[in-house]
Amino acid sequence: MRFATYVSPRDGTDHVALVKDGALHGLPDRRLIDVLSPERLADAADRAIRAPVEVLPEGSVRLRAPVPQPPSVRDFMAFEQHVVTASAALGREVNPDWYELPVFYFTNPAAVCGPTDPVAVSPGSSAFDYELEIGIVVGAAGRDLDPACAESHVAGYTVLCDWSARDLQAREMALGLGPVKGKDGATSLGPYLVTPDELPDRGAGNAPDVGMRALVNGELWSEGRFSDLHWTVGQLLAYASRGTALRPGDVLGTGTVGTGCILELSAVHGAETRPWLRPGDRVRLEVDLLGAVETTIQPAPPVRPLH
Known part of the structure; x- marks a missing residue:
């Protein structure tokens, strides 16, 4: 199953939809977070087919993040190639x-x-970057989860981009905290929440074997696979839940896939061939079966001095 949160042309508010056969089958439910358990998702899918409030072609409405206001967003650093190259x-x-x-x-x-x-x-950044990631959306609450069975708490997966101001990040983290303003300007999610049964087996990897790509102004810059994850999804959930509670709608980012950001690419190819993002650049981050995030970079707001 795949679900979306969209702005309904009927009333201008958010609604949940089952995405099937190229169409959004709308529901009266306004928050996907309220139906994220496996049983409720199955019921929502059944209601969307039997009695949709509207059926709209894909591409005809604005999609929001599947969970527009998650209770929390944790971002990991779980791909070894990224860690090695970025370090x-x-x-x-x-x-x-x-x-x-x-x-x-x-x-x-x-x-x-x-x-x-x-x-x-x-604001104030001249080293703006994308990060090609996958978001893991929690469906069932839990704490101190066992890594062997923690994946049963996953409602689904989505494309995630952790937009990063590398120059701000470096200054902040040199002070022993961060990344703070290096990371909190935007996190893109979407277009869909795709349930685990829609994804292929992991094979010999630690996650489902799907391809991931990033394109800047139509040129392929990054490429990797979800299955290259060093830690299993269950281990990420277990660590996140250690001594605390995960809640439905919490989002866990995998961290950047190998070569999935300009910081890495400039180290491999040179800064002149993979420059930092500038206003007007078109960035597309896509994952097989999950869809794509695609946006145009806008100018920075002005910096308001502190002194």
């Missing part, structure tokens, strides 16, 4: 503890935006 780009070696702890940071739920919403450069 080298910053002149560091990989901390051995990375292989023991699937580290993450909390980012800004208020900055979540939809799959086609414009994204502005962070």
Whole structure:
């Protein structure tokens, strides 16, 4: 099953839809977060087919993030190639503890935006970057989860882009905290929430084997696979829930797939061939079976001085 949150032309408000056969089968439900358990999702899908409030062609309405206001957004750093290459780009070696702890940071739920919403450069940044990731959406609450069965708490997957101001991030993290303003300007999610049964088996990998790509102004810049994840999805959920509760609608980002950001690409290809994003650039981040986030980069708002 795949679900979307869309702005209904009937009343101008958010509604949930089952996406099937090229159409959105609308429901009266206004928040996907309220139907994220497997049983409720199945019931919602059944209601959408039997008695939709409207049926609209895909592409005819504005899609919001599947969960526009998640309770929390955690972003991991779970692809080894990204960690190795990005660390080298910053002149560091990989901390051995990375292989023991699937580290993450909390980012800004208020900055979540939809799959086609414009994204502005962070104020004061001249090193704006995309990050090609997958978002894991929690469907069933739980705490201190067992890694072996934690995936049963997943409602579905979506495309995630953690937009990053690398220059701001570097300054903040040098002070022992962060990434703070390096990351909280925008996080794009969408276009759909796709339930786990729609994705292929993981094979020999740690996650479903689907391809991931990033294109800038129509040119392929990044390419990777979800199955290259170093930590399993169950391990990410288990660590996130250690000593605390995961709630329906919580979003866990996988972190950047290998070569899935300009920070890495400039280290591999040179900054002159993969420059930082500028206003007017068109960025498309796509994942097989999950769809694509696509946006045009906007100018940064002015910086308001603190002194």
